[in-house]
Amino acid sequence: MSNKKSIVDIPTVNKIARLSRLDIPEKNKQSLTNDLNNILGFVANLEEVDTSNVEPLASVTGHKLPLRSDIVTDGNMEDLVLKNAPESSSGFFVVPKVIE
């Protein structure tokens, strides 16, 4: 893929990591950048296909989106919902203060 130009650099990796709330050790950033460029470079091969007259494809199964009726069938499981919460109180999740 050396003939493809690099799409991703270290500042881009930093930005994506921040947006994804990922803490990436400094020493891994270069190899991660290389990996991302290789993956994107590989996928970029698809750009050679002429798709000017092709509708974007959302699914290959031919299935349609199933719809459900507007009936309450779920809920009332506070204990289960809160079970994995590191902290909870009187039915609420409790998290470090997030306020503007």
Add this chain to the structure above:
Amino acid sequence: MSETSKLKPGHIQGETGVWEMVIGLEIHAQVSSKSKLFSGASATFGAQANSNVSLVDAAMPGMLPVINEYCVEQAVKTGLALNAQINNISVFDRKNYFYADLPQGYQISQFTKPIVGEGEINIDVDDNNQTTIGIERLHLEQDAGKSLHDQHPSKSYIDLNRTGVALMEIVSKPDIRSPQEAGAYVKKIRSILRYVGSCDGNMEEGSLRADCNVSVRKAGEEFGTRCEIKNLNSIRFINQAIQAEAERQVEILESGGEINQETRLFDTSTGETRSMRSKEDAHDYRYFPDPDLLPLEFTDSFVQDIKDKLPELPDFVKKRLVNEYGITPYDASILVEEKDYVNFFEKAATGGDGKLTANWMISELFGALKKENLLLSNSPISPETLGELIGLISKGIISGKIAKDVFSEMMISSKKPSDIVKEKGLEQVSDDKEILKLVDKVIADNQDKVKDYLSGKDKLFGFFVGQVMKISQGKANPGLVNKMLKENLK
């Protein structure tokens, strides 16, 4: 002072000239469904914390969203009522961001292919200002949960009951030019939503909220850089926030600065907007089609069925009121805001004069209810009694002035106006002989003024009318008083 008062609404007088506001609104309307958009948990407001939460809403691994058919119908119905293009194929995307009340780490929304495309609505700002505002799109998306910040000094409490409730986001084109137009636009959207029944429009409970995009420019120039003010939940705040934000921008631009495109909050205690720093990366949502959901497709006949069942919409009713009752388009636009108002008006107007009924309802009744903090549904005055009062006025049994006293009494006692009039002896005196007596007395008691009047002080005529009305305790028929004074002051 006099110069600013000549400014048109939405214009700001700066050092360098007059600036114009350019405003676009994003309205979030909660769909009035029983269950959520993609889960079977209840969408009811006010339940115990986290009780209306399913494992889908809590974003547990392996849970899959399944769309609520009713919510799809409501979006289509609303789209039709906004005279908008309905897209038979639309796509759900993931809008990625992190916040404590969004357990998925993304909101399921519609980005490139919304369910409803362009449309337009008419708004009435006042008697002389009716205009059309373009609709950019309407899409379906999930609401977020609720954070409570006042329960603990260093913690926030999260309730996910609202997480996943269906929202319709209605985006206007940047066609709005003043806070007044923005208010009229929100009112119109709210009444359309209520007429079709897709959203209850309750701004206090948060089922209708608006984000305002505001920029300023000199007339005829290109659009300026805009700022977005988030989450305004009353028409008054929308008004204040837009005005404050536009003035802030004019000040920056005139002192040689630049506007940063950013998200801002309106502080209701200071009346100013301020930057939301945490939203620095907020516009980097990395949208992509949600792989858990196929495109939403429906047929033309699905849309046609909904169209066939559409109720009468506000504009239609407005036209009917103008034609049938001869009231002004602006009065009609106020009455059609709520179906309740229309029903009340039509019952009251059987008393006769439609125009008079509209006047009394809008200025007297709405004013009095507002003062007492009452809704029309709790009004002590019923349509029948208001109609009767209008009848008494138009038949000349009581004067408009006396009617105001009767009206005040009706607000307190809920009595029939005819009973109040009888009890207090308020009938208008329209008997020639009775009035002649009063006129003679006033003339006899004010001989010096009569002399002045006869020697050319025409303005004194008003004084005589006032005196007759006064000694009749407001009951004399003003038309007759005028006529008989003219005949006798010679």
